[in-house]
Amino acid sequence: MNITIKDVAKAANVSVATVSRVLNNKNNVSEEAVQAVNRAVEELGYSPNFLGRDLRKSETKRILAIIGSTEQTFYSDVLRGMQDAAFVDGYDILIATTRNDPEHEMHLLGMLFSRAVDGVVLLAPKLDSKTISDLSKRYHIAICLERLDISDILCVTIDNERAGFDATSYLIGKGRRRIGLITTEVRSQSSVDRENGYMRALDEANIPFDPDLVFYGDYDADTGTRGCEALMSLANKPDAIFSISDTISIGAMTYAVQHGITVGKDLLFFGFDNIAYSHMFIPRLSTVEQPCYLQGKTVIEKLIANMKTDEPDKSTYMLPHSLILRESTGD
Amino acid sequence: MNITIKDVAKAANVSVATVSRVLNNKNNVSEEAVQAVNRAVEELGYSPNFLGRDLRKSETKRILAIIGSTEQTFYSDVLRGMQDAAFVDGYDILIATTRNDPEHEMHLLGMLFSRAVDGVVLLAPKLDSKTISDLSKRYHIAICLERLDISDILCVTIDNERAGFDATSYLIGKGRRRIGLITTEVRSQSSVDRENGYMRALDEANIPFDPDLVFYGDYDADTGTRGCEALMSLANKPDAIFSISDTISIGAMTYAVQHGITVGKDLLFFGFDNIAYSHMFIPRLSTVEQPCYLQGKTVIEKLIANMKTDEPDKSTYMLPHSLILRESTGD
């Protein structure tokens, strides 16, 4: 039923080996044969079965990017960077979502064990560090946008602690002393790092840390709304709020706007990620921008390099972030 | 180097056939053998190589979802629906992005020709209908969120013409006569259908169509901003604007808000998609909601059904949409 390399060989009057060589542009084959084979391929509408090829070569030229969900719009740029880097080496990037379920994440890693892909990039690992670290000894795994507390695996990320510090310090520089923090219940390393940066900034400014000013929730806008409500209900209200994501910040600002609080004056907001909507929402949100495209590009370059050597690079790379200042901080 | 089924067989003192049978839970194997094999698998840390399996079985249990980019947040729900449906039949959903390049879309379809996946769902086809229709005769392809003008391929979508009609009619019902339309330069079928619905609504209300009221752009917020600016610069300004996406609408509203136009009164806005941000942006956006999760779930169910039969279902299914009314239409 299906056309195989054999049929092409027959049609072109050559051996299957010759066909294979033509298809893989090996040099030791006559111009004549090339023509014949190409004609036959065209005629029969043949396209090689990768299952056979991959099995023989023991490689698939595919890399799997594992993300929680496609909801986070800024993944888009990361993936673009990944694709661009993959393309130059002839790799394809596939994406799969875990829906933030560690079990499903493990299931997807199965594609690595079973050789369905050559490597994996984890964009927001939910599995514990130990497990990932162990697996990375046997397979090609890299982390992007995050880092592991066990640092024996390739990571490409930003310095989230420093970024949290920078954002908070900026608010302090604006004369704010009661700075709220809205963060996630789930302890991703990046959240923890950002929180630590927040703490360090307070500390260095001799502002005592007040646990009442920290609100824990999900990674969504509703958390921001509820967080802002909770913080503004305190006897001693905050005069600024730093959130570990723009989505949260936007939710928080929605609350403020609707309750007659003047954003950028009564209350400053600092977000994180610089998502597209952050400069559309009015007042515009000040935020931390991370180099998404570059992180994606870098992680794939490093990962592919690792695949070619047997002395894999297990470093953690921290790319530079920057602050984007807009109306929500009175700029 | 790598552990294969042979190694397991040796360790368990059985043949490879028996190992394979155990691994695939065939019934005709003794309890004794099952134990031995499982022990050996455990000991060696074996996991089967799918390249071998897939080649032999000529199936991969993988379906590829091809999208333009992950920027459109509402894909998230569609993909969730797809995954849930795939899971019950033991399939995995992989995602790949074309970056809206038809050539790259064709490249990704190559995974189908080369048997790297069993089927493909196109979420926003950029290739011409004829090409897709031809391919669908040889491979398992379905379309989701869109339809083809050639209707001999499985599609799961909504009635976009009707939705455009409904949204526009609603604005007319609010007493509006000069209704602007912001749509995309790129002629996706859904955009065309929505535009046609807009036209029909005008027609049925005996409002003459004015080409000046139509603004063409991209699928982003900036288009909305520029579109709103252009339309509001007309001598004869619109009193309502329907956009074929929420992102565009939000961009358009941003312009209005910043120029002192009272949204919901001076100017009504109607969007499309009901993205998460559409009810966070103030004023809140009225919009058309389509059943994302259900469309994703349905398309995979139908596609998998098609894989099991040789009388494939080539119908177009239109699932029901609904209008969400908020402040932007004065509700």
Next chain:
DNA sequence: TTGCCTATTGAAAACGTTTAACATTTGTAG
């Protein structure tokens, strides 16, 4: 005892490709 059935097992073929090893032809120098 014999014959027959069932349950379990293993050997080997098959999936479609790549590639190492070998064989043949052609070209060139001596």
Next chain:
DNA sequence: CTACAAATGTTAAACGTTTTCAATAGGCAA
């Protein structure tokens, strides 16, 4: 004309599975 190298072609093994087929062993009825 021979000898040898280069170029090209062929054969068959290999990749890791699943599955067909045949074989074996044991149980049971006659």
